[in-house]
Amino acid sequence: MKHSNAISKPPEVAERQELIRFSDVSKQFGAFTAVTDVNLQVARGEIITLVGPSGCGKSTLLNMTAGLFAPSMGDVTYAGKPVEGVNVRTGYMTQSDHLLPWRSVADNIAIPLEIAGHGRKKIRERVEGLMELVGLSNFASAYPSRLSGGMRKRTALARLLAYDPETLLLDEPFAALDAQMRLNMQYELLQISRKLGKTVLFVTHDLDEAVSLGDRIAVFSKSPGTIIRLVTSPLGADRNLLRIRHDPAYASLCAELWDLIVPSNKQEAMA
Amino acid sequence: MSVTGNAVTGKVGAASAPVPLIGRKLKINIGRLVLLAAFLGIWEFASGRLVAEFFVSKPSKIFAVLNEWLWSGTLAFHASITATEALTGFILGGFIGMIMGTILGRSQGLAELLEPFIMAFYSLPKVALAPLFVMWLGIGISMKITLTAAIVFFLVFLNTYTGVRSVSKELVTIMHLMGAKERHILLKVVIPSALSWVFAGLKVSVPYALIGAIVGELIASNRGLGYLLSSSAGQFDTAGVFAALAAVIALAALLNLFVKLLEVKMAPWKTVETQQEFTI
Numbered sequence: 001m002k003h004s005n006a007i008s009k010p011p012e013v014a015e016r017q018e019l020i021r022f023s024d025v026s027k028q029f030g031a032f033t034a035v036t037d038v039n040l041q042v043a044r045g046e047i048i049t050l051v052g053p054s055g056c057g058k059s060t061l062l063n064m065t066a067g068l069f070a071p072s073m074g075d076v077t078y079a080g081k082p083v084e085g086v087n088v089r090t091g092y093m094t095q096s097d098h099l100l101p102w103r104s105v106a107d108n109i110a111i112p113l114e115i116a117g118h119g120r121k122k123i124r125e126r127v128e129g130l131m132e133l134v135g136l137s138n139f140a141s142a143y144p145s146r147l148s149g150g151m152r153k154r155t156a157l158a159r160l161l162a163y164d165p166e167t168l169l170l171d172e173p174f175a176a177l178d179a180q181m182r183l184n185m186q187y188e189l190l191q192i193s194r195k196l197g198k199t200v201l202f203v204t205h206d207l208d209e210a211v212s213l214g215d216r217i218a219v220f221s222k223s224p225g226t227i228i229r230l231v232t233s234p235l236g237a238d239r240n241l242l243r244i245r246h247d248p249a250y251a252s253l254c255a256e257l258w259d260l261i262v263p264s265n266k267q268e269a270m271a
Numbered sequence: 272m273s274v275t276g277n278a279v280t281g282k283v284g285a286a287s288a289p290v291p292l293i294g295r296k297l298k299i300n301i302g303r304l305v306l307l308a309a310f311l312g313i314w315e316f317a318s319g320r321l322v323a324e325f326f327v328s329k330p331s332k333i334f335a336v337l338n339e340w341l342w343s344g345t346l347a348f349h350a351s352i353t354a355t356e357a358l359t360g361f362i363l364g365g366f367i368g369m370i371m372g373t374i375l376g377r378s379q380g381l382a383e384l385l386e387p388f389i390m391a392f393y394s395l396p397k398v399a400l401a402p403l404f405v406m407w408l409g410i411g412i413s414m415k416i417t418l419t420a421a422i423v424f425f426l427v428f429l430n431t432y433t434g435v436r437s438v439s440k441e442l443v444t445i446m447h448l449m450g451a452k453e454r455h456i457l458l459k460v461v462i463p464s465a466l467s468w469v470f471a472g473l474k475v476s477v478p479y480a481l482i483g484a485i486v487g488e489l490i491a492s493n494r495g496l497g498y499l500l501s502s503s504a505g506q507f508d509t510a511g512v513f514a515a516l517a518a519v520i521a522l523a524a525l526l527n528l529f530v531k532l533l534e535v536k537m538a539p540w541k542t543v544e545t546q547q548e549f550t551i
Binding site: 100101103116 | 441
């Protein structure tokens with residue numbers, strides 16, 4: 001694991017190294033246009049949240065970053081090179097956690113390490129460290145069917161971190177959790193991403209989640225999706241998610257972005 | 272986050288009311304025994320009084336025949352032959368079915384190419400192949416094994432194929448992102464996740480394996496439970512027929528047990544799932 005000593009990093013993007021770039025990206029599936037004219041640069045170590053109505057193509061951008069398919073127009077580059085084929089420098093986590101039901105928590109976390117061909121001892125040490133990181137040390141031998149939703153998510157997160165991808169592609173990973181558990185997971189995600197210096201693309205349709213997690217927030221229009229607003233968070237890199245609701249800047253940003261999203265909903269309702 | 276081991280066990284413990292589990296099981300078993308005894312009693316009484324004994328024999332006579340076979344070694348001899356045929360055919364057909372199911376499940380092109388042929392062969396009643404196998408292999412044990420294997424093959428093949436097909440594509444993609452090669456995906460995802468389908472296929476196959484072995488013996492044989500059955504019938508020995516049937520049932524129960532034990536050993540997470548309190 002590449003540990004970084006700095007717990008928090010400055011959110012200024014300009015002087016930081018660019019990792020992912022979308023240039024004039026459009027994607028069509030047959031006659032359906034999922035996203036159109038997306039331009040976005042993501043810096044190393046940055047957390048970007050993509051928020052917008054469902055079906056606006058946010059997930060499409062993650063899929064292209066992971067190299068699951070190519071854009072119809074424009075380019076997606078990763079670390080300066082166009083993404084071609086499966087991009088193994090990224091790790092994916094979706095709303096469904098995709099744990100293997102026949103493997104215990106520890107064995108689930110060990111999968112990527114087994115694939116990488118590490119030795120038994122190294123795998124065990126690494127898995128123990130990760131279980132501690134996500135607070136699951138007491139559940140090493142439990143099968144996923146015995147775990148609560150939050151514990152399953154933490155297992156999936158630990159598995160994601162096990163192979164140490166530099167970029168985490170998170171597609172509404174906490175959508176199915178209750179509010180408290182979600183806050184908990186958001187808190188842990190932020191801590192861990194900062195600690196390990198991860199770059200994160202986080203898709204959500206929850207505005208509060210987008211504002212609290214993102215260093216920058218990209219607001220999408222409804223389908224065909226494009227970025228209608230890109231906001232740099234005023235909350236600071238070392239924001240405390242547990243206290244964030246008392247911050248007037250948080251409230252005003254939420255309200256501002258809310259107004260951006262609501263008219264498009266209204267249009268939809270009238271159409 | 273302070274979660275302890277108690278959280279899980281506590282949840283399960285709270286959900287389960289103090290149900291006297293053993294008492295309930297005992298009650299059911301007693302009920303079953305009573306039912307069986309009543310059935311045998313009525314049979315014994317009705318035979319010769321309401322129905323001609325020639326047609327239905329009597330439980331007491333059947334037990335006498337079974338007892339005699341048991342001590343003379345007849346039962347062990349014939350049952351072991353049928354068991355060998357059924358088990359060998361079961362393992363052979365099951366094994367080939369699993370391998371073919373996995374290969375075709377993982378390669379869409381091949382599956383599409385072979386589909387009409389497989390379906391044609393599938394819709395053929397496999398028992399109809401018996402005369403062909405007699406021509407090819409004679410009336411020895413290999414003919415019965417082949418017939419059994421042909422029957423079991425399709426059941427296991429189709430189940431394995433469906434199981435392999437139903438592996439979540441998203442999951443496979445996530446594995447690819449972890450750097451997994453086809454070999455990893457096969458060993459770590461596809462085969463374990465298809466396993467419950469495979470076992471469903473194996474379980475369904477147990478009675479069919481016996482059909483293969485016994486039909487084979489009925490067609491042409493001088494040994495095995497099927498032979499015992501047909502030779503008893505040929506001598507109008509009704510008690511012998513029923514005794515042979517009872518032996519077949521016992522053999523089927525043993526084979527079922529074998530598959531069940533295999534499943535517990537191969538898929539321990541299933542046991543955990545079934546033992547768990549049901550929640551939604």
